[in-house]
Amino acid sequence: MVDTDPSVAARVAAVTDEVAAHPHGRVPRELRRRQVLAVAEALFVERGYHQASMDELARRVGVSKPVVYDLVGSKEQLFHALMQDAADELGATVRAAVLAEQDPDRRLEAGARAFFGFVAGRRRAWGALMSGDEGPVTTAVGEIRRRQIELIAELLVATEPAGPHAPARFVDAVAHALSGAFEGLAAWWHHQPDVPLEVVAGLATVLVAPGLEALGGLDVDDFGTVVAPAATGAPAPAPGPTPGAGGPSPSHPQEDPTR
Amino acid sequence: MVDTDPSVAARVAAVTDEVAAHPHGRVPRELRRRQVLAVAEALFVERGYHQASMDELARRVGVSKPVVYDLVGSKEQLFHALMQDAADELGATVRAAVLAEQDPDRRLEAGARAFFGFVAGRRRAWGALMSGDEGPVTTAVGEIRRRQIELIAELLVATEPAGPHAPARFVDAVAHALSGAFEGLAAWWHHQPDVPLEVVAGLATVLVAPGLEALGGLDVDDFGTVVAPAATGAPAPAPGPTPGAGGPSPSHPQEDPTR
C-alpha cells in the first residue's frame, strides 16, 4: 500500500510521458492538470513551499503561467489540493488498519504501524512538508493535522465506547495529544533512519496505551484533583508553589534585554 | 491574573512612551531597537507572519524601512529573535518549575502546570504563532519546539536516571512525543477557554505518566517484540495481549533519583 506510490519523481516521469505522446504540444486539460499537480508535488518536496515559484513550475511543465493558474487556481489552492490528497491517503490507510484489527487492545498498535508505515514511505516528503519549511504550508499542515485528530477521535470513540466513567468530553483533547505525540515521534524518526518501523510503532504504543488505559478509569472531575488533590469541590488549588501561572518565573517584561 | 506579561500591547505602550520622551524624533539606537521588537511582536501576533509587512512595521514605529532593517537585519531574523525570547522564557519557566519539585513522581505534573500556565498567559500569541499562520514561522516554531524537546530530554534524564533497563537511547524519542502531546493539548485548550488550567495539566499528566512509567520497565530491545512478538530473537517480557495496556504500572520502575 505504501509503495503504490512510485515516489514523486516516477509519477512525474509517467505523466510526462503521457503528455509527450501528444504531438502538437496541445494537451487536453485534464492530463495537463495532472501533469501540473505531479510536477508541483515534486517541486514542493524539492524546494519547499516558498522556494518553489510558480514561474519555475510553469517552466518545468513547459507552459506559461496563466495556463497553470487556469488549471489550479492559485499557489495556495494548488498546495492545498496536494495536501488534501496526502491527508486522504493517510487517513484511509490508518482507518483501515485500525478497523481491521478486531482486538480493541491492539488497535492502537495497528494504527501506529499504519501511521509510521505511511510516513516511512514518504520520508522525504513528510520531512519536507510537515516540518522545516515555510509558507501557507502551515495552514495546509494544520488541516492535515486537524483531520488526523478528527480521525483519532472517531477511532477512540469507536474502539472504547464511552462508558459513564470515560471522559467523553475529552476525547478531542486526547486525540490532540495523541496526534501530537505521533507527529513528534515521526519527526524524531525522520532523523533516525536506522530505527525500524516496528520499534517506533512499539515505542509509540508502549508510551501511549497505558495513559489511555489509566484515563478510562477516571471520572471527568478527577483531573483537577489529580493535580491538586485537595481541591475537588472548590476551585482552590494552590498547593505550595503553584507553578505555571505566576509563580516560578517572575518574568520582567519591559526590562527584557532582547538580544 | 495570569497577565504577569503586560500583554504585548502594554509592552508596546511602555516602550512607546519611553520613545516619546525623546523630543526631536531622534532616538538612541538601543531604545529604538526595543521599540521595533515590541511593535513587531504585536504586529506578528495581530496579523501573522506573512500578513505583517515590514512597511507597516516601519510605519507603525514611525521610521522608514532602512532604519528597521539596520536594526534587526531582516524579517526572518526579527521573527527569530522574538521566538528566541519566547523560547527562553518558556524554557526557564518550565525548567524552574520542574526542578523545584522534589518528588520525582510529581515533576511531570509540575512541568505540565508550568507549561500550560505559560500558554495561558499568552493564549493569543501562542495560538497565532504556533498554529494557523504562515511564513518562516515554521522554521522558528521548529526551533522553539526543538529547544522544548531538548529541555524535556534533559529533565527526563535528570529525573529518572537511566538504569540499565531504561531505554536511554530513546529519551530523545520520548521527549519528542511528550513535546508533541503537550503542544497538541495546548492547541486543543486554545479552543476550550473554559477548561481550567488544573484540568488540562491534570489531563496531560494522567495521559502521559503511565506511559513513562511503563516504558521504564522495558528493555530497549523489547519494542520490536512488543509489536511483533515473533520477530526478534526470543526476549519475551510478557508480551501478552497489549504492551502497557494490560495493567496500569505492572512493574514499579526505579525511583532512585540519587542513582
Place this chain on the structure above:
DNA sequence: ATCAGTAACCTACTCATGGTAGCCAACGCA
C-alpha cells in the same frame, strides 16, 4: 470547404513586498 465557437496557450503587464544604495541632517565635541 468554410466558418463559428471553443479549448489550449502565449506575451506582457500590474502590484505587493522584502531588501538596498546613497544622500542628508542633527548632535556633541574640539
Place this chain on the structure above:
DNA sequence: TGCGTTGGCTACCATGAGTAGGTTACTGAT
C-alpha cells in the same frame, strides 16, 4: 566653527504572485 558620528530618509531594485487580453489550432455544423 568646523567635523565626524549617528539616526534617518527618499528613491530605487528584484522577485514573485496573479491577470488582461489576444492568438492559434482543433471541432463540428452548415
